[in-house]
Amino acid sequence: MFPFSKHSRQRPLIPPRVVAKRSAGSSVTGAGGGARETRRQTVSGNLFTTTLDGQDFVWMGTNRAEFYRYLRDHVPIISAAIWSWVHLCATQQSYNLKGSEAEKNQAVKILRDLETRLLENPLIRRDGLKHLTEQFFLELFTTGSFAGEIVPLADGTGIDYFRTMDPDLIQWERDGRWRAYILDPADEFRAPGKPEKRIYLTPERFFFATLGADITNPGGIEPMASIPFVAQIQEAMLSDMARSARNAGTPRLQIRVTPPKAFAHENEKEYQARINRYFDDTVSQFSRLDADDNLFTWNDVEVTLIGGDMNRNFTWRLNREQVIEDVITGLRLFPWVLGRSHGTTKNWVEAQFNMLMQIVDSVQNLGASLGNWVRNTELRMKGMTVTSQHVFAPNQDPFLLSRMQARSVEFDTVDKKVRAGYISKDDGARELGYPAAFKE
Numbered sequence: 213m214f215p216f217s218k219h220s221r222q223r224p225l226i227p228p229r230v231v232a233k234r235s236a237g238s239s240v241t242g243a244g245g246g247a248r249e250t251r252r253q254t255v256s257g258n259l260f261t262t263t264l265d266g267q268d269f270v271w272m273g274t275n276r277a278e279f280y281r282y283l284r285d286h287v288p289i290i291s292a293a294i295w296s297w298v299h300l301c302a303t304q305q306s307y308n309l310k311g312s313e314a315e316k317n318q319a320v321k322i323l324r325d326l327e328t329r330l331l332e333n334p335l336i337r338r339d340g341l342k343h344l345t346e347q348f349f350l351e352l353f354t355t356g357s358f359a360g361e362i363v364p365l366a367d368g369t370g371i372d373y374f375r376t377m378d379p380d381l382i383q384w385e386r387d388g389r390w391r392a393y394i395l396d397p398a399d400e401f402r403a404p405g406k407p408e409k410r411i412y413l414t415p416e417r418f419f420f421a422t423l424g425a426d427i428t429n430p431g432g433i434e435p436m437a438s439i440p441f442v443a444q445i446q447e448a449m450l451s452d453m454a455r456s457a458r459n460a461g462t463p464r465l466q467i468r469v470t471p472p473k474a475f476a477h478e479n480e481k482e483y484q485a486r487i488n489r490y491f492d493d494t495v496s497q498f499s500r501l502d503a504d505d506n507l508f509t510w511n512d513v514e515v516t517l518i519g520g521d522m523n524r525n526f527t528w529r530l531n532r533e534q535v536i537e538d539v540i541t542g543l544r545l546f547p548w549v550l551g552r553s554h555g556t557t558k559n560w561v562e563a564q565f566n567m568l569m570q571i572v573d574s575v576q577n578l579g580a581s582l583g584n585w586v587r588n589t590e591l592r593m594k595g596m597t598v599t600s601q602h603v604f605a606p607n608q609d610p611f612l613l614s615r616m617q618a619r620s621v622e623f624d625t626v627d628k629k630v631r632a633g634y635i636s637k638d639d640g641a642r643e644l645g646y647p648a649a650f651k652e
Contacts, residue, residue: 276355280434284354284436289540297349297575298353300607301572301579301604302579303576304604304605305583308600308603309601310599310601311597311598315596322370323590326586330344330371331373332375332376341582341587344374344582345583347376349575352575353423353435355380355434356422356434357379357423358376359376359419360376360418361418362374362375362419371589371593379431381394382394382431392412392418393410394410395408395409421581423435465515465516465518466517467494469491469494471490472486472487494513569606572607579602579604580602580604581602584601587600626640636649
């Protein structure tokens with residue numbers, strides 16, 4: 213392109229400047245017609261201050277329940293885990309009545325009326341206790357505790373509705389037994405030195421349950437206490453991975469301009485100015501290039517397409533999977549429950565399923581205690597002697613066939629021992645779980 217003299221003195225080439233140009237579509241028209249630049253959403257802090265721009269949760273050190281609800285609503289893996297726990301426990305529900313038949317028929321009508329007014333939100337059109345138990349499990353697996361009180365009718369003849377409370381506001385003092393109280397909201401701006409005004413909660417009206425018992429803290433354990441640190445890492449990794457993947461997966465043009473040779477009569481400054489001007493002119497031509505335009509250059513300009521291929525590095529995925537499994541473990545779940553199992557055998561999953569169902573049965577007993585307390589309180593206020601027992605339907609068992617086959621083998625084995633005279637019929641019945649053999 214440029215003259216070249218073989219007698220010219222060789223000079224070191226000065227590398228041309230590198231320019232990154234953003235496409236013309238990086239601005240969005242605003243409501244007023246003007247252009248506004250789009251802002252990249254980045255992690256600007258951590259989960260104790262703010263997660264993403266526009267989400268302004270602030271950790272105050274005392275709002276633990278609010279913080280756990282924030283994690284539940286904004287971190288996908290935590291949301292999925294809590295959703296799984298809630299619906300593993302909130303199975304189909306019913307209740308049994310114990311008492312005389314005449315009182316049972318009357319109690320059914322009383323409890324049916326209670327269902328229609330039990331919820332504090334009158335717009336919800338479903339059975340009151342079923343909805344209340346879902347709220348119970350959701351709060352239990354989020355904050356570790358659930359609290360509420362019954363509001364009686366004006367004449368005291370029954371329950372008006374059940375009012376939920378924020379368990380984080382409940383405080384405890386030990387006076388022989390634990391006593392629960394809340395601070396009077398009107399006493400927030402009390403004068404310095406003035407004692408705080410405590411409102412003690414009446415046990416007959418107040419219901420409180422915890423996911424785990426603690427002898428030093430009646431508020432119980434917090435199931436997500438071990439989550440925030442790991443979740444913070446997982447969220448930062450997810451943001452970085454998204455930006456990295458978008459960058460690696462976007463095809464881009466790389467334009468390489470070969471600098472011309474230096475003239476014999478040029479000094480260093482002149483040569484540098486000339487090649488930079490030539491580089492800027494090339495950049496200017498490409499920046500003004502429309503979709504139907506062609507560019508004509510010498511063979512010192514090379515255009516290649518880079519990025520957008522499938523040759524990805526899977527280190528991001530492996531690291532994130534490990535962090536996700538730590539989060540799931542902190543939520544007392546097994547990774548396979550959320551579809552994160554890798555290479556486990558059927559027997560291993562079956563053993564984990566059995567353990568999971570034992571935990572579910574234990575937690576369902578807490579939900580049953582809420583249903584029993586509400587219904588039996590209503591019946592007592594109505595002067596009834598009949599009692600109610602809340603019942604949760606068992607979860608579907610994917611291993612039911614294999615269990616029935618194992619039970620059949622166990623029965624045949626015990627029957628053979630009885631027939632051979634090694635054990636008595638009563639001993640065989642006890643091995644099978646019956647108190648004694650049937651006698652005609």
